[in-house]
Amino acid sequence: MTEGFRFGVLGPVVMWRGTTEVRFGSAKHQRLLAALLLHVNERVERQKIIDTVWEGEPPRSAVNLVQKYVGDLRRAFGATGPQLRSIGTGYRLDLPPHDLDSAVFGGLINQADAGQQAEQRLRDALALWRGPAYDGIDAEPIRTERARLTELRHTAREDLVEAVLDRGDHDTAAAELAMLTSAEPLRERLRELQMLALYRQGRRADALAVFTSIRAQLADELGIDPGPGLRRRYEQILRDDPALEPGNGVKPEPALPVRQLPLDVADFVGRAEPLDEVGRLLTASSGSGPKVVVVVGGPGVGKSSLVLRAAHHVSDAFPDGQLYFDLAATSERSQEPAQLLAEALRALSVIGRAIPDGLPERAALYRSLLADRRMLVVLDDAGHADQIRPLLPAAGGCAVLVTSRARHTHLPGARHIDLDVLGPAEAWELFTGIVGADRVAAEPAEARAILDCCGNLPLAIRIAGAKLAGRPGWSLRVLRERLEDESRRPAELRIGDLGVRASVELSLRLLPAEAVRAFALLGLLGAHTVPGWVLGPLLGRPDADDVLDTLVDASLVRLISTDAIGQPRYRLHDLIRTCAVDVAARIPVAEQREAIGRVLGAWLDLVERASDRLPAGLLRPKPGTAPRWPLPDDVAARLVADAFGWFDAERENLVGAISLAANWQLAETAWELAVGAVTYQDHRCLYQDWQHGHRIALDAVRAAGNFRGEAALLRGLAQLHIYRDEFDEATAALEASDELCERVQDRLGKAQSVSMLGTVNHMLGNYGEAVTYIELALAIASAEEDRHLEAQLCGAMATMRLAQGDLNQAAVWFDTALRRAEALDDPHRLAVMRRRVNRLHDRLGNPRAALKSLRQALDTFEELEDERCAAYTLMEIGRVHAGQHEQQPARTALERAAAVFHRHGDRQDEAQCWQLLGDLDAAVGTSDSARDYLARALRLWRAIGDVQATGRVIVTLRRLTIGVVAQPT
16 A cells, blocks of 8 residues: 555646645655656666755765655555665666556557547646656656656657547647647658648648648758658649548558568577666657667676567567668678678669768668668667768668667667676576586586686676587686786687677777776776876876777776765776786786886875875875876876775775786885775775785885885784784784884884884883883984874873873873874874873863863764774773763673773783773672673683683672672572
């Protein structure tokens, strides 16, 4: 039940409950509803909704806003309203057809047949319209649907007038046609009907004048002559043809149909969605021109197979037959349109000298012959537009189905369907059908590995399957082993004239040299989705958008998505990328290396720009000597405007860039990229990324003898050891870093190393050694005038003095650290100092001041999205509340902090949270929860190996047990 909800799109988008219009939300809510109604009973991807709601200019918060608007719409529906479901990254609105006016309109038109009933249904259908469809919404998919519905409306009006004429009401029809032709003077069917109505009224001269008028208008405005229908009506009126009288219509004898389609593909699998889409587009109502559908895809993706299957499916909708042309655009010699037109004319019974000599004359005759026919024209392997245009019919009863590796957006009214590789289940079905179910079932893991090597590309699967089918003695393992070597894969995926590499080479033949070079170099970047700007550095240009567009239009590079910061992201299919690497081998290695260096230099420049926008990190060394390759300032500024968003979008690519630098022995670039990403990784707690990148870069710098880079990377790895309570490993790494810094006279690197050794000793309780390290680091930082490091070290010294019990000195150092952080305008460092100074306030017996300082720090860390520092602050807030025996605020803060520490593997800090809660509940007599918290802490202390902490927890648990036993029953 949908509680009487109905929806309207034939005018402004509206929603009714019963007869009452339901108003909700803003104009953007209305556009959301429009997007769902446009694809009613289908899943609508979130990105399509965003495109419709914001008409191509979404805010950064678009995803969250869509979720909010969907929630608002669900509340407007209520519990018994229509079902609006979340499915993956999209939504689906389920409605029965009778609840949407456009569906009711279409149903009434389809039901209309002869007689009074048809007339009434058409009147009912047209009465549903309240204005232009989807009025006020201008997104591209809406415009397309509006045009479709408007054309159906025009056709319905024409059918209605024709029905009125058929029952003999010529006066009413003539009056209606006068109004309709005034609004749509160039619609030829309306003019035909008007001429017929006037003739049947006895106004023969007026009927002929209509023809004279429309002929002049068509010539003046469009440069064309009236179509065959109008000319035939004119000739009928001139000779007073009896067929013009009601009930005397004579149908012409149909011509024999032309059937040129090749055989359907016997083992075709899957592709249900694009097949349905092609069929719907080809058979939909259209205007005066033909329907044109272009199936676009990369080499070997199965475009021709899909088109043949679709063409056979819709053949009944084109009773005059199907013409098939192989344009051979990707072959060494593509077909000339003039030659193809000669073949088409012969198929249409034009023979010998009747076939004109020139291309324009042949095209004109071809269009004339198709004008009164309903034919499907299939253009396989189409290239440039000049090859396609002469083969397009002009009649609205015809349709054109094109396959191409390039998009043809310049073809008027063409609808494009992008074809990708097969889904996993479809790929398995195709492979099994070729190789044999028993053979695949015997080695399913090998079959899956072969399909992975093929990347689910239909051409590759067919070749692999054909190889196995032709070699029944092979196990599947044999082929899998031969395909495992990526460099050999294109050569292995070849049989007879079929080959993945050959198919790619055919596409490259159509491209300019710079696009081929870009394609080749792009393959060297590895198996990642990349932003479009990378082509500029690859080619040594400020930008290369034109080259990228060429590769995308050629279906060699695929647009995958648009990321959270609005960058389109692109990818090469793995097999095509392997072919690209083969093509790159023709470029001198020195030029390849320079191109890779430029791309990595651009990455490095962007990493530094983005890091500068983040809260200050602890481990940023002085820049190294790796070359930078800055993008244009406006481009770079736009990319890193949302620094966290940019890092999130490029997270995978950053680790890939480090690997790429290491593989090309660009060690300086590798370590700079690795340490440059640490500020972001630290704030996001991405410790696996951090460690992986540092390990890759460390191998590279050690191989190159790059001591400064090695020292910086060891400090980064040491910080990870500290976070994981691995203090022996951290000490060894930091001592090695210190020695390397001495060797290369990197004074600031040494200051960072020894300050981190102070941190390790502080955490181990060795306060004297910790102070010594901090003093040394502070002296170096002061001499080198590194004010950020000085401020950090002043705070560290304050913490050390507090740990030693010297409250006066701690107060002096905290005051110095706070003033320096404020002077640096560094909110993150100031928040760190505020978090640390709470301990001094607490020791001085002022817990309120401690909590005030901590809340200020927490606000800053949450604003900066620094989850780890926020967790430390929450732990301190919980500790202060626990000291005041304030159970609820302590529990809230400490449980939040423990959850963060648990997620990031920080066992020591998590254990401290649970122990603080256990001690608090024990102190106030809440024994059951105290035992639960202390048991959690005990497990963690034992796992860490902290004997003293373990012993303290065991003592508390024993006291709790004794207390319970001593209580009276």
